[in-house]
Structures are given as C-alpha cells and as structure tokens.
Amino acid sequence: MTPIYRGIVALVLFLMLRCMFREKDFWKQVTGALVLIPLVLRLLLLK
Amino acid sequence: MDWFWPEGFYTLVMVGVFVLGAFALKLPIAVAMSLAAVSGAVVAGDGIPLRHLVEGTFGYLDTILIIASAMIFMKTVERIGLLEAVAARMIRRFRSFPLLLSLGILLLIMVPGMITGSSTAAVLTTGALVAPVLIRLGVPVLKTAAAIAMGAIYGMIAPPINLPAMIIGGGIDMPYVGFALPLLLCTLPLAVVTALLLVYPDLRRFKGDEVALEEQLREMERTPLTPRLFLPILVLVVLLGGETFLPGVWPALGMPLDFLLAALSAFLTGRRWNLLETATSAVEDTLPVMGILMGVGMFIQVMTLIGVRGFVVVSALALPAWLLYVGIATSLPLFGAVSAFGAASVLGVPFVLALLGKNEIIVASALSLIAGLGDLMPPTALAGIFAAQVVGEENYFRVLKHCVIPAVLTAAWGIAIILGASFVAGVLY
C-alpha cells in the first residue's frame, strides 16, 4: 500500500505546484509552500 | 507567579503573535500560526528549531491527504451534475413532509462521519448533497451550513467509528469495545434537537413561488438522474462501508484512496468533465485549510518543546472539583482549535484519568463528544470551514455564529452524561 500512497502524495504535490504557479496572491503561495515540505519529505520517504 | 513564569509568558507571546499576524496584519492563518510557533521557540531560547517545526507538520500529513482527496471527490460529483440532480429528486419526493425531511437530512449528513470517523468526509459528501436541497426549500444559507457542520460532528462521534474515543481509550489501555450505545446516546438526541432548531422551522414555513421553484428544479435536472450517474456515490459507499463492516476481509485501502477511486469511477458515468482542472481547483480550495494544519502542527510541537502544552494541561487539571466540569466543557473545545484529535489526546486522556471511578466507557464517550466540538473552533474549524464552502459562504465565522446554541447544548449534554455516568451505565448495560 505504501507505493500507492506515495503516488497519492505525488499527485497532491503536483496539483499543489500547479496551484502555486497560477496563484496571484503571494501569501497563498507561501501557504502552499508550507504544505509542500512534508509532502516532499514523505514522497522521498525521508520522514 | 512561579507557576506562570515563564510558560504563561510564552503562551501570551505565541497567542499574541498569532492574533497580530492573523487579524492586524491580515496574514493567512497558516502563516500567522507558523510565525507564532517560531516566536515561541525564539523567546524560549530555542532559536529557529527547524527539525521541530517540520516534524510538527507530519502530525497532519494523513489528514491533508484525506482532505484533498475528499474535495476532489466532491468537485467531481458536482461537475458531473450529480449533486443537483439528487437534490432535485429529494425536493420533489419529500418537500411535503418537513419533519421527516429535517430528521432524515441530519441523519444523512451524519452517515459518512459515522463510517469514516471524519467530519470533513461528512461535510464534503452528504453535506454537499443536501446543501442545495435545504437552500432551495427556504432554509437560510448560514443555517444550512450550521446544520451541516453540526451533523458532521455528530456523525464523527456516532458509532461505529469514533477516532477521539479510540484515542482517549488508547491513552488508558481501554479497548474500543462497548462504545456503540453510549455514543448513540451522546449524539442522536443532539442531532434531533439540531434538526428541529436549525432546519425544521424554515422547512415548515416554506411557501415558495411554485412556478419559480419548478423552474429551478427543471434547471437542476438538466442531467437526468440515471443509476449510472450514481456510480461515484455507490463506489464510495461500497469502499467506505466495506472497510467498516467487513474488517479483516475487506482490504484496508484508507480514505484517501477510497475517495480517489470513487472520483475516478465518474469516468464510467458517461459524463464529460476535465479531471485535471477539477482536481486542481479542489486542491486550490483546500489549500488554506491544509496550510492551517501545517501551521497548527508547528504550533503544537513548539508548545510541547517549550513547556506551554504542559502548562495548559496542568492548569486545566488544577481547577477545583466543581470547576473541573466547566474546564472540560471549555478547554476541550478550545484546544480543539488545533484539532479535535489533538484535544482528545492532549486533554481527553488526563481528564478521563481525573475522572477514574466513574464508568470509563461512558466518560470517554462524553469526552469524545465534547472534543468533537473542536472541529468548530477557529482557526482550524474543519467542519465550519468546509460547511461554509459547500454553501458558498466566504466567511466561516458567520456560519459558526449559528452553531453556538447547538454547540453549547452539546457541551452541556456531554457534561450531563459525565455527571450521570453511573446512572447511564445502569440503564444501558
């Protein structure tokens, strides 16, 4: 099941990146950045 | 003063920075929470503890995935026209039975919460389904959202799955057995009262313009409600239900995967919709909440690191016996500002230990009910935020105002059950 969930993390991460690059409000981009950190670390199974 | 210094001061700094950031500087709540966490650590002499800040966010990683996937599911059933078609059908079928409709709708809101243990799941599935029905039938938007939020919380607490009760039980090595009746007692009466309070009066009074209503219904029925259109909901019911009712036999896929598979099954309905755009807009809509959870994760980790958490918990336990109940009724929902599950773990367990000697199952059930109110407490207020979102209200505080009376009743009911735990146990068992 872990590979599937890594896939879900990758999906959310990709969608989040898409949002960040379209976002016009800087502070919403910052919010997105906060969410990216744990997603990246779990995707790579570093934490 | 010894007790207050320095942890009380740190508490004020953290709360102060949060308020300043969120309300004076109008920063997003997520950013204000993170800044508050960093300030607490700096003031306590820990510098910027990067490891702790990042580690704290992991407490909500699974929650983020549930929220994102549940929202993708909701946006999908909305885009394929299912939401409106179902609402129209319900209106035609039940509008002449307002009492039945009020009670039925509240129960319907509760069901996904009951089987997943998540108020978010309830709001974003059946909550989204009933919202247009209530609004078309004359229930004001804010009251609709409040009813959805309350129903979702009762669903989260009602059996069979109640995660706060499991967390409290886990803290005192009590297996999750024998909770069904006490949890029904905790939730069903409140659900009925909420239905009668928020939904029934407006439904009964509704004398809409028949012609206009008929026109709206036609509009909503653009997409014919075929069994095939129902597929995503059917898939979700089977997946979530299988996991709950056939444990051990059914594969434990987990909520995020259940929601995504159900969303994907919408491809088989024959309707056309843009998957990528739908999913992106779902993530965009949930981004503030996910960010808040990250901020809250950092905030709790720093609270724990610098001693503020213990200061808060022991201060609550230090209340004199008669105030202990007031403490439970206020601190559990207040701490729920960081999450209902966090409140159950951090405060629920010490409270159940402070109340040892009463029937622990009844006490833990009632505490889980009060902890559930945490999902109404800003800044996280998961139930309130998403309920506002499904009715299209921008400011969720306006929704929360309508939740105040049911919430107070909920806390009072929880306390009453704790006070009468022995009596309740005698009746139930």
Add this chain to the structure above:
Amino acid sequence: MKILRGTPVTALVLLVLVGAVSFLAAREFLAMRVPDVVVPAPGYETHLLSEWEPSLKGTPADTPVYIQAGSEPGGTVLVMGGTHPNEPSSSLTAVLFLERARVNRGRLVVIPFANIMGFSHNDPQEASPQRLHFTLADGSVRTFKYGSRATNPIHAWPAPDVYIHPQSGQELSGKEKSNLNRAHPGTPDGDLTSRLAYGLRQLIVKEKIDLAFDLHEASPEYPVVNAMVAHERSMELAAMVVMELEGAGIPMRLEPSPKNLRGLTHREWGDFTETMPILLETANPSQGRLRGRTDEDLVLTGRDKCYTKAAALGRLFVPYDGSQSIELRVARHTATVKTFLDMLGLFDEAKEVDVEGIPTYEELLGQGYGAFLTPLPLKDASPGSQG
C-alpha cells in the same frame, strides 16, 4: 498586510526555499537512522532475529539478539528493552546487562532494541530530543537515541483507521498497528511490526526461554507505573520477587495481566508459549501528557514543574518529589531483573541462572549510568554526539 502579488517567479523562489528547508530537516531526520553502538561483554554471541524468523532477513525489523551461555547448564532468561523506543530506561537497562553481565550458569538472551524501527524517528508534535548523552568513567561520551513508541511510518504507511488484533478481533485506534506491544503474538504473514512480534515468539519457543522480561516506562499519571505485570504462570515467582524488593526498599505494584486486553507480551507470551512473561514499568515524565519543557534534561533527570504541580494535586500514581532520574529508573529495572534471576533457582532448581557483574541499585544511584558503560573502541567513537 497589503496583497503582495504572486508570480511564477515568487513561486520559484518559494520552491527553492522549500528545497532548502527540506534538505536541512532531512539531514536531521536521517541522522536518526544511524544505529546506536553497543559493546557486548566477553562471552556474548551476536545474532539477528531473522535467524529465528527468516522472513525478517534484510528488513528494517531485523534486530540484534545477543546470547551468553554460562559454563554450567541452567535456565534461559530473555531481557528485552526497546519495545517502545520513547521509554529509554528499558533499552538502557538491557544495554547494561549486555555490557556488564558474566553468566556462570544458564543462558542470558538480551535484545536491547526490540522495535528497532521505532528508534529511527521521533513522533510528530511530541518534541522529543533525538539523543541522550552519558559521560563515562574515562571522560568519554556515549549516546543513545530517544525514539518513538511506534514503528517508523516509512515502513508502515498508511496506518489503517482501525487496527484489528488478528488473533482476537479486538479493535484499537489505527496507529496502534505500529505498536509492537499490541502486535503479539504476531503473525508470519502480517506487516513488519506483526512479523517482528512473530519472530520474538519464535525465539522464545525455539530457545526455550524460561523467564522473559519486556521492559517499559509509563507516564507518571498512568495507573500502572512503578509496577510489574505478570501472567498467571509468572504470578507466584513475581509475588516472591515483589516481597524481596519491598524488603530492599524498592516498592513495586504487582498487577495481574488483564485477560481482555490483547496483543501485549504479558498476555500473549504467556498464552502462546511456555515462558513466564514479566512486564516492568518505571515512571518517565518525558513521555507523559502533563510534562512541561521537553528536552534531554527532562529525560535524564525527570525534573519538571508541571509534574511537581500535578503531584501536589494528587494526580500521579508514583511518589514524585520533583525528579525521576534515569539512574533511578534503570536501577529499579536492573534490581528487579536481578532479583528475579536470584529467585529463579529457588523456584525451580534446574532453571537457575547465575549472572555476575551487574551493578546494584545503590551503585547505579550513586555513580550514575555512564559509569557502568564500556568506552567505545576508537573506530566507533561516537560520530554524531551532538544532540
């Protein structure tokens, strides 16, 4: 704050920041994967648990097992620490038996890091320190990790919403699936935590372990603390030991293993093997819910103003006079295990186990834990000794 404009450029800048923060945090998380170094006393053979349960071979669950046999035949005793890596006196006590014991009669089996998958990470929102430092008699410093109660999620993710204990159908909160002490007696085809429990059961059966210790700590506000939990089969011996300990000024609560709480060593090892299981608890403020500032000092000294206040309010189940040092907690475990070893022969002569070299309760309190550790050979001299 004015709405600052977000552009793809600002997004890119933020991404670079995300990368930098993730990199720095990851370095600290990865530091937890470096195993603790131990120095077994002469006479110990080093094994891996996969020798008893081959499906563990090459997995992160495969934990070291150390066995020392005396020259005279006798019973076999297992001392297991580290079921919950956030309860440090448990693994530290096992390390003490590993580095000090001279076995004259019978056999001693030591597993210092039972759930080794819990030693490689810390629980979110608990703000645990990563390492504990001890100064040795020669002035050198040795470190041990402070881990998590649960298996590292990278090996057991996602957790189910509800964990169902396979043998009993008992339902627990989903995160308990990663709790080794809810996984016993284990299954050969389950997830890693369940297989680890199964491996431990195989070891107990195949090595004919007569007496098995599972060492723990609990929060001071938890009712079962400074306590011993015994299976029916262990009860008579346990009662003898408790009386002996009382005589030595070490008060100990004796609790029967509850029949309806499943998955724990004191229940399942007793029901599924022939051994006499004993679970021991000391009071560890650094894992409690009432604790204040959380750092290495709290773990080592147990000094905490929140617990002091809670004790004054009558909320604790242990006498707490402002501290609960790691020396005291290791000394309680050590003295209890040693008393069991001394009494086992009285209980059944053929099962006598004679072990020398273990410091006494008073010696540990007087000289500190570090005084009884062996200095590391030069090549192992602790690389990551910063907290």
